[in-house]
Amino acid sequence: MLLSGSDLQAIWLTIKLASLVTAILLLVGTPIAWWLVRSRSWWKGPIGAVVALPLVLPPSVLGFYLLLVMGPDGPLGHLTRVLGVGPLPFTFWGLVLASVFYSLPFMVQPLQNAFEAIGDRPLEVAATLGASPLDAFFSVVLPLARPGFLTAGIMTFAHTVGEFGVVLMIGGNLPGITRVVSVQIYDHVEALEYAQAHRLAAVMLIFAFLVLLALYAWRPKAKKV
Amino acid sequence: MNRLKLRNEPMNRLKLLIFACAMLVAMPAHAEKITVAAAADLKFAMDEIVTTFKKANPGEELEVIYGSSGKFQTQIQQGAPYDLYFSADIGFPRALAKNGFATSEVKPYALGRIVLWSASLDATKMTMVSLADPKITRIAIANPKHAPYGKRAEEALRASGLWEKLEPKLVYGENIAHTAQFVQTNNAQVGIIALSLAVNSELANRGGYWLIPDKLHEPLEQGYIITKRAEGNALAKRFADYLGSKPARAVMTKYGFVLPGEVAGK
Numbered sequence: 001m002l003l004s005g006s007d008l009q010a011i012w013l014t015i016k017l018a019s020l021v022t023a024i025l026l027l028v029g030t031p032i033a034w035w036l037v038r039s040r041s042w043w044k045g046p047i048g049a050v051v052a053l054p055l056v057l058p059p060s061v062l063g064f065y066l067l068l069v070m071g072p073d074g075p076l077g078h079l080t081r082v083l084g085v086g087p088l089p090f091t092f093w094g095l096v097l098a099s100v101f102y103s104l105p106f107m108v109q110p111l112q113n114a115f116e117a118i119g120d121r122p123l124e125v126a127a128t129l130g131a132s133p134l135d136a137f138f139s140v141v142l143p144l145a146r147p148g149f150l151t152a153g154i155m156t157f158a159h160t161v162g163e164f165g166v167v168l169m170i171g172g173n174l175p176g177i178t179r180v181v182s183v184q185i186y187d188h189v190e191a192l193e194y195a196q197a198h199r200l201a202a203v204m205l206i207f208a209f210l211v212l213l214a215l216y217a218w219r220p221k222a223k224k225v
Numbered sequence: 226m227n228r229l230k231l232r233n234e235p236m237n238r239l240k241l242l243i244f245a246c247a248m249l250v251a252m253p254a255h256a257e258k259i260t261v262a263a264a265a266d267l268k269f270a271m272d273e274i275v276t277t278f279k280k281a282n283p284g285e286e287l288e289v290i291y292g293s294s295g296k297f298q299t300q301i302q303q304g305a306p307y308d309l310y311f312s313a314d315i316g317f318p319r320a321l322a323k324n325g326f327a328t329s330e331v332k333p334y335a336l337g338r339i340v341l342w343s344a345s346l347d348a349t350k351m352t353m354v355s356l357a358d359p360k361i362t363r364i365a366i367a368n369p370k371h372a373p374y375g376k377r378a379e380e381a382l383r384a385s386g387l388w389e390k391l392e393p394k395l396v397y398g399e400n401i402a403h404t405a406q407f408v409q410t411n412n413a414q415v416g417i418i419a420l421s422l423a424v425n426s427e428l429a430n431r432g433g434y435w436l437i438p439d440k441l442h443e444p445l446e447q448g449y450i451i452t453k454r455a456e457g458n459a460l461a462k463r464f465a466d467y468l469g470s471k472p473a474r475a476v477m478t479k480y481g482f483v484l485p486g487e488v489a490g491k
Binding site: 067068070071072073086087089090168172173174187189190191192 | 293295296298299362363365368370371396397398399406407410411412413
């Protein structure tokens with residue numbers, strides 16, 4: 001067997017995490033991106049900046065704040081205790097929440113670009129044809145922005161798979177719960193198990209290459225549409 | 226001051242240039258700079274030792290990097306620019322010496338001890354059995370797979386017959402300092418950390434600690450080497466010697482390390 005049971009467990013966990021985060025961000029990121037494009041509010045600048053923060057901040061900063069905020073003494077820790085779910089660090093859902101924040105710009109920014117490219121015209125036409133704004137969004141914007149959604153989805157999924165620093169800082173390295181592939185590889189390397197590290201790292205390398213290949217192969221076709 | 230004069234007198238400028246060149250050539254011989262890779266459990270003790278060493282040897286440049294012992298071993302094998310390597314597990318420098326990465330012999334410098342430490346509960350009244358208390362939902366230890374302190378923590382839990390029962394509560398820190406951080410932020414109520422970290426006033430004032438009997442685990446024998454890279458480096462040799470000096474030994478003892486030639490007390 002090429003990969004050990006714990007390696008496969010880490011791969012499965014990573015796929016589960018990345019899929020969930022992508023699904024959540026599709027729901028959360030789409031209205032944010034839409035609002036950032038259409039709104040004329042003064043808040044547009046600050047909100048856009050907050051969304052882009054994870055692009056700039058090192059994972060150590062995010063991990064440190066998340067550990068404090070989600071911990072039992074932090075504001076989010078208080079909230080989760082009141083709700084009866086307990087503190088989030090060292091849990092799968094803690095990782096999901098951290099990843100949703102960490103991958104937010106990778107969903108919002110491609111969508112923002114896609115929505116901007118559509119412009120006002122199709123929406124105006126839809127309005128003259130009597131479509132409500134919501135109807136126009138689902139029957140005009142969504143189909144037109146499909147390549148954008150695909151890019152955003154792939155980027156978000158891939159970026160969540162590639163996450164390491166934040167997970168290490170708030171995950172507690174629990175097999176099947178927070179030990180994702182990147183952490184598993186790190187553990188192999190730390191324990192000087194280079195053969196195992198190589199195998200798993202090769203899987204990641206091939207995955208990353210295929211994702212980017214799919215992304216670039218899709219692009220030219222998308223332009224013609 | 227005499228910048229104008231200089232501009233008009235090429236001879237002076239030439240002299241200055243020669244002087245500057247001579248200074249540059251002479252510099253490295255005067256002030257050597259060494260980099261020390263030290264296990265995370267040494268953080269507080271080594272900081273203090275370095276401060277006193279620098280006071281006694283003004284002008285010497287010495288930089289300490291703290292991290293996990295295992296990682297340093299790999300890095301030194303890959304040519305990392307460390308002149309001295311202090312490991313929490315003497316096995317790592319031994320392996321390096323065997324492969325020709327050391328210029329000194331492998332010297333034991335201390336025995337480490339592990340403690341139960343808490344930031345929110347009174348750990349001074351705890352024993353190993355207290356960890357089974359249902360109020361304690363998270364226990365932080367260093368990763369036993371590669372961190373020496375984590376290995377000893379696992380041994381102590383197994384020797385107490387608690388491992389199977391407590392495993393679902395365990396969370397794993399990347400190294401011993403990271404483990405302490407989980408406890409300090411109260412994300413884990415209790416941690417098994419190095420005594421050398423727990424005695425630091427910043428940590429000791431919160432909840433206190435309980436020394437885990439050393440019969441529950443293999444000794445945490447710590448050792449150092451001067452690396453191949455520092456061959457003939459007088460400063461590296463001098464700093465290594467300084468660790469055997471009275472003031473340095475006093476600091477190590479203060480942080481709970483048992484020194485070579487001493488009997489493990491307490």
